[in-house]
Amino acid sequence: MFFEYSKLNKSLSWSDYETVLCIAEEGSLTAAARATGQSHPTMTRHLNGIESRLGARLFDRLRTGYVPTETGLVLLETAQHMRALTLDAERQVQGQDTRPEGSVTLTTTDTLLMGLLAPVIPDFRSDYSEVTLDVRTSNTVFDLSRRDADIALRPSSSPDLNLAGQRLGVIRHAFYRPSSWTAEEAMSGPVIGMSDDMPDDRFHSVLRDYALEDRVGLKVNSLLASYQTARSGLGIALLPTYLAEGEEGLVRQTNVIPAMDTDLWLLVHPDLQKTARVRAVLDFLRRNAFIRKRLLAGEAD
Missing domain, CATH: 3.40.190.10 (Periplasmic binding protein-like II)
Known part of the structure; x- marks a missing residue:
């Protein structure tokens, strides 16, 4: 009886597999703890407990992060498969809803x-x-x-x-100037550009095509920030027309730019x-x- 209980106690639960999956995907205990809302010590104890029950190391603790060992990869593949099955079952059950609530x-x-x-x-x-x-x-x-x-x-x-x-x-996108500027002032006024880490390179390309790079006096890292700073009178901005067209504080300076569609x-x-x-x-x-x-x-x- 003791032997059977011990064996049962060593088996992993779904939460154990979720922990292994989260650490592998996040790359560190700190990131995994943050993603799950746990504390770092709690996540550490959970992983140590899993490895202790299995009698195997699941991750190599490197300076660059946590990397699954060969044993860890076996559990990771199983965890990914379990997650896929769980989500598929949930989607099928939810698909049977009849009322919008x-x-x-x-x-x-x-x-x-x-x-x-x-x-x-x-x-x-x-x-x-x-x-x-x-x-x-x-x-x-x-x-x-x-x-x-x-x-x-x-x-x-x-x-x-x-x-x-x-x-x-x-x-669609076009250039917009602050409504407090005249069209003539917009021909030489400062331009609001995008930060270098902006994922869409077309914003940088259009500024080059329009020879506006040298006039960039401010860079921001989001379109919403570009919209808000342009409305505040800080410069001309390349903005989506659904956001800027007809808005108080902005006037369209150019036609729509097909390259941005x-x-x-x-x-x-x-x-x-x-x-x-x-x-x-x-x-x-x-x-x-x-x-x-x-x-x-x-x-x-």
């Missing part, structure tokens, strides 16, 4: 939230009062297959083919699009007249 997590950028989503959320709440939108703004692409989010509203030239999606339109996609995992609350959000955004109108802003030059 509950929480829906939507990931998008801060600029799209401000320019397209925030103005229509009151109407959505009026139509679907039992659905709570949990909006996550980030320039990081969330993994919908891992349930980092239910829906993504993202600019993309090549959306994930494993996701169900609909192209809502094209995001980017498709806007509404994406969801195929299993989740059958869920009533997710479908409610998708249908509302697909048919929303305000979103379509703002995407067309500035198109007719």
